[in-house]
Amino acid sequence: MNIESDIDRPKRIEVSVWRKILRFAAPYRRQAFLLAVMALIIALCEVTFPYLTGRVIDHVEQQLPFSGVAPLLAVYAVVAVIISAAICGFILCAGRIATGVNHDIRQASFAKLQSLSFSYFDHRPVGWILSRLTSDCERLSRIIGWTLLDFVWGFSLLTGIAVVMLWLNWSLALIVLTVAPPLALVSLYFQRLLLGSARDIRRSNAEITAMFNENISGVRTSKAFVRESENLVEFQAASGRMYEHTVRNALQSALFVPFVIALGSLMAALALWFGGGRVLAGGMSLGSLVAFLNYAGLFFQPVQELARHWMEVQMAQAAAERIQSLLETEPAICDDDAVQREIESRKKRGAEDGSAEDGGDAEIREVEFRGVSFRYDTGPTILENFNLTVRRGDTVALVGETGGGKSTIVQLLCRFYEPQHGSVLIDSIDYRSRGLHWLQSNLGIVQQSPHLFSGAIAENIRYGNLAATDGDVTEAASRAGADDFIKTLPEGYETNVGEGGNRLSTGQKQLVSLARAILADPRIFVLDEATSSVDTHTESLIEKGVQEVLGDRISFVIAHRLSTIRRADRILVIDDGRIVEDGEHGELLRAGSRYAQLVHRQFKW
Template identity: 35%
Template sequence: MIRAHHRKVIKEKRPAKENIQTLKRIWAFLAEEKRRVLLVIGLVIVSSVLSLLGPYLVGKAIDTIIAKKTHDFTMFFSVMLLGYLALSFSLFLQNYWMIGIAQRTVSSFRMRLFEHFHQLPLAFFTRQKSGELMSRVTNDIDNMSQTFDSTAIQVISSTLTLVGAIVVMLSLSPILTAVTLLIVPLLFGGMKWITNRTQPRFRAQQQQLGDLNGFVEEIISGQKAVKLFAQEKEMTARFLQKNEQLKQAGFWAQAYSGFIPKLMNVLNNLSFALLVGIGGILAYEGMVSVGTIVIFTEYARQFIRPLNDLANQWNTFLSALAGAERVFAILDEQTEEEEEAQNLPGIRGEVEFQHVSFFYEQGKEVLHDIDFSVKQGETVALVGPTGVGKTTILQLLTRFYDPTNGRILVDGHDIRHIKRESLRRQMAFVLQDVFLFQGTIRENIRYGRLEATDEEVIEAAKQANAHSFIMKLPNGYDTMLQQDGGGISQGQKQLLAIARAMIARPAILILDEATSNVDTVTELAIQDALVRLMNNRTCFVIAHRLNTIQHADRILVLQEGTIVEQGTHDSLLQKKGVYYELYHRQFQEVS
């Protein structure tokens, strides 16, 4: 099965035009470094010329010895010494400067990608594994970093050295130059055969690495569930399968790319043999000097070495190109457009849904003709079976999605014309699943309003009934929490979430069964805190337990994506309709 999958992957072949487009986009990220890049290229030109100078002087020195013109090689020695010292210094400078260019560019690249994540709609993250996204920020960009650090300079240097060697060889002996160039068709034929097989395999390797990272991140995050359901063996088996797929992709990518140095060695030896054999004949006939043959053997090596370097760097280049493609795929994702939207500094909290319909996928309507209005300070509860659209209504209100049809107004403003950030700053959320960041309790509460003072943080905690348990912790408000609040109870997480909402000072409050999965004592503390939080605010409550929303100003009963009933708790019970059935069925289940 793994081999079949492997064969399927390697059939993909990316057109050269698309590779060129990727390179152009990478070059665009180097825009701020263009002056430094040009300076480095200047040093590369200097070092390439100096690298060609040494063999030329050696050949001329040999011809001088044979001709017995002089035994004083001080000039040759001095020029060669100065040339190699200058070569070493220029190589040091270009590598030093290029590393700085690479790290600044990659840092900018990584920041651009991270900022882009925050501009993507929620729907994007629902269809992507977090580990896969992490792999693109780390592994794929690291591959690009390695290319910027070394490959870019090597490619330029090798190309210049190659051109310079050909020019000098042609000036010395066109015949021996033609002999040297005999290997070029063999080289390109072999390289084409190899690269046609390596590029799709490097792309497959990056894809498999991202998939494995996503799986590992998911299993580590869900380790409790894995252990509770005794799925360790199953998860290990799945990991082995994915690990095997990555191994196969990496093996064949490296195996085929490993043919390149072997090919270069064979061609290098072939070129040397041809030059010595044919050059010896030409020297015997007096057509070339021995020094020229020596120069050619060195230049042939100089000629082969750039090709060898280019071939070896090609592997790194292909890997980086595969990583860049995956990064650009994220950057090409459609962001939440905000061009025509306006800021809304403050709102009262009046909300109106005007004949709103919505579907995630064409033809699968989730909400149909939702029409209601909420006055400032009212509390509205949404009830109904799972999947009827309660959460979707609130996701439309927060502009995680926009309605397919109809309008949603806040204080008379169509929210499609309000910037999402401006709208969401007027809201606060207390959800069933509380997410706490790794950091202190103080930082987690302040997340609701980053400019809040320490005194405001403490006051919000007191209003949320969280102050007493916080002060019992070893370091109080400076107690460090692990990711997702490890080390405190679910009820304490809810209290911190309420404190975070308190400090945000929202005009609109959204609650998603904030008292679920807690003990009775903690539930009373949460309900008491929620009463203070909800005071004089427009509130939307998703209720799973109907006894918690009896005092709501209005209850909206949803069924199959539409509102079938609305009213107060008592009026809906008197109707003896859908709400009546839901309430009594739940009451009987509890009894």
């Protein structure tokens, strides 16, 4: 949803922000130059027409021979052809610039979003990010393309008209041009009102769309809670607001038009009154008067367009600031300079000495949390002085109450977040001195609500290892216990899972995502509630396959369903960010403490 950028209020234009955004236009310099030239040509042609008309009228009035008019008509025809060609050219150029800039800003924003750390996304709703990528980019690129055109065209046309008027008859021109400032002010005022009410309409519209969306996707919940009538009342209120804003917008347009017509008539009246007198007194030709009247008529469009663009740039100021701030955000977690340099130099050298891409040891034998303290942003401390060492071949199960910090521990291990104090060590080296990409490409993670990408099941599994053959994919699927259900689907492995995998059940998504992690063959396996939505029968079927896979790796298994983890080498009971018990299943049961209580509670009924 792009509600947020649509409800922007006009802001003071800050040149420094726009200068940075305008950098995106740099690759289109040539087109921008051509565009400006064409805007100028169009303005000059438009200025020429009334002048030619005036000259023709003078000829006719003085009953001069046709041979004198013919060249004027020829010039008229040539100008008409030039203006048509220039219009065609500017549509192409402005379209090219707007599309190109849109593409580039979107690309840069997307690349930046991919590089940002999880903490960035914790504070920003998806809707906010989506609006950055869609409507903000769209709006800025439109402004860069079309506003440039209209600014050059508008200013050139106004200047041209004023110059020709002054040249034809400077004193009459000064009188007629007195209408220009009030016209500009009225236009600015109304454009502000109109854009404001149009923004309110869009906001109401987005609200209504969101309501439709929520009511359709939440229809079961609404019905279950008998919320239909309350929902209807809410909807009527939103719809009523939309109606009010639309009426207000129509009213403003209805007022704006007569104002402009009145000012236009005033300009024509001034030209007729003072100009007519001069024509009668012989101080001015009839043709010049007609040209004046035409110029007065031409004056309005550029003034209105300039006022509209000026307001649009003000409205887009917030969008420009947001895109700029997104592009300037540095990822909270990234490789430090030394690591980056090493990775680049190895890449350049094409080093193939069996070490990792960052030059360190490619193997992972041990991970250690040493004195780790962590909190999310400004929230409360989740882990304090947390210590844990896990060696290759160990499967560590984390159990404990909801909110205890289990997922946080594995997220720190994955370096999705970094500890504020202490360190996470990989074979005794702080992971901040190793490559982020290297570590993360050695991780296989299966989450409680895994994400699948829209596309075939096989493609989703292959996401773990793009080089895998079809045989590897089916083998991973059968290890994960996913093969059985995939085979029953009408298109088997080619079945499209829909957006976010929504055509599969949560349990099926978990199985596919487990197969994906198995195929990736990672050195560290993290299963965070990976089989929580799978029935117990399927779970026991996949248990064997998973045990085999976990074999020689470092594995973290988080599960509320304790049957899943009883075979783990170590079970850690996590409470409030601390390890309160540590041992294997039988040992902890015998101890009769927290773990034993959890087990009893679960199997009591």
